[in-house]
Amino acid sequence: MKNTVRELRAHLGLSQGDLGSAMGVSRQTINSIETGKYLPSLPLAISLSRYFQSSVEEIFDVDA
């Protein structure tokens, strides 16, 4: 499943560590989400969507 977390994070000028701190997860977890290795839980996906003020569907493409 593809996602736009990397683009959204870069747009804000955040490092993976910054976003991880904001989400309460590690830098490695953000990296794994961005590379598609790890699919976040629903609460974390919602937290990311709220943080980026987007919908979950806009960030995570279930068809990709």
Next chain:
Amino acid sequence: MSMPSTATPKRSKQRWLTPALALLMGLVYLVAGWVGGDLSFGVIGLLIMSLTAIVFVVLGRYSETVAGLLDRRDERINSIDMEATMIAGMTVLVAVLAGFVAEIARGQDGSPYSMLGAIGGVAYVVALVVLRLRK
């Protein structure tokens, strides 16, 4: 968009649980060795477990993975830990079954592997029922 937070999340007290359990097990080894008349076993066990606790604490400062395992707050690390635990459990199960079969083939009654297998089987069924009721 939200303002980013660059603050490092405060570590939870949970991170001390694993090192504390390691120390506790070391003390249990010491008492067991003392009661069993093999104090050197107890002392060596305590030293090894104390060293393990120190390694956990020190590595937790440098490794995000170890820190995640100690803090229990990173869902990806928790997921990895659960899968690793499952693989370890399956490995032990296979070893117990192999040991049981080998003991039977030797003309023995299969102990202690039969008892270990029974404990594993009962634990699985109880966990299955409890988790089924909770989810």
